[in-house]
Amino acid sequence: MFKSGNYRFSWKDLGDIEAGRPNLGNLMKVAVYRLMQYTLRDVLNRHLSVEKATELFREAGKLAGTEFCVNLLDRSLPFNGFMADLQEKLLSLKIGVLRVEKTDFEKMEFILTVAEDLDCSGLPFADETVCEYDEGFFAGVLEAYTGRVFDAREIDCWASGDRTCRFKVTSKE
Numbered sequence: 632m633f634k635s636g637n638y639r640f641s642w643k644d645l646g647d648i649e650a651g652r653p654n655l656g657n658l659m660k661v662a663v664y665r666l667m668q669y670t671l672r673d674v675l676n677r678h679l680s681v682e683k684a685t686e687l688f689r690e691a692g693k694l695a696g697t698e699f700c701v702n703l704l705d706r707s708l709p710f711n712g713f714m715a716d717l718q719e720k721l722l723s724l725k726i727g728v729l730r731v732e733k734t735d736f737e738k739m740e741f742i743l744t745v746a747e748d749l750d751c752s753g754l755p756f757a758d759e760t761v762c763e764y765d766e767g768f769f770a771g772v773l774e775a776y777t778g779r780v781f782d783a784r785e786i787d788c789w790a791s792g793d794r795t796c797r798f799k800v801t802s803k804e
């Protein structure tokens with residue numbers, strides 16, 4: 632599976648968690664998720680470069696967003712309904728509290744905010760945004776929904792001193 636050179640992620644690879652963890656169940660601590668992500672970041676930064684690691688996190692986030700959209704969201708809904716569906720799923724999975732702050736369909740530009748973000752809320756102040764995985768995630772979700780190519784950049788982050796992460800998502804076409 633993972634050791635195959637041509638492994639490509641598929642939603643079913645997440646496995647049957649109910650069957651696999653009959654006693655421990657589906658939940659674990661946020662710190663464990665962050666431990667995985669930040670140690671991976673440490674290793675990628677050292678073995679590659681900060682720039683490359685950032686790019687890879689964003690790319691992985693985009694893959695996650697695309698698969699999330701295809702497997703969990705209703706792509707037949709109009710935009711507002713679709714975003715409400717996304718908001719509800721992010722909330723029920725305890726990923727974060729999403730708000731659509733601004734939409735501009737002419738420019739295909741969106742401002743999204745995430746409060747209590749899984750990736751960064753509560754981090755010590757670092758004067759930098761850290762949610763590259765989320766950047767990719769939102770770009771991936773909107774790409775899978777619209778069929779257009781999107782780019783997302785985090786403009787405010789808990790780590791940069793804000794209480795809410797804020798993402799500017801723009802169409803690259």
Ligand SMILES: [Zn+2]
Pocket residue numbers: 748751752760761762785787788789790796
């Ligand atoms: Zn953030």
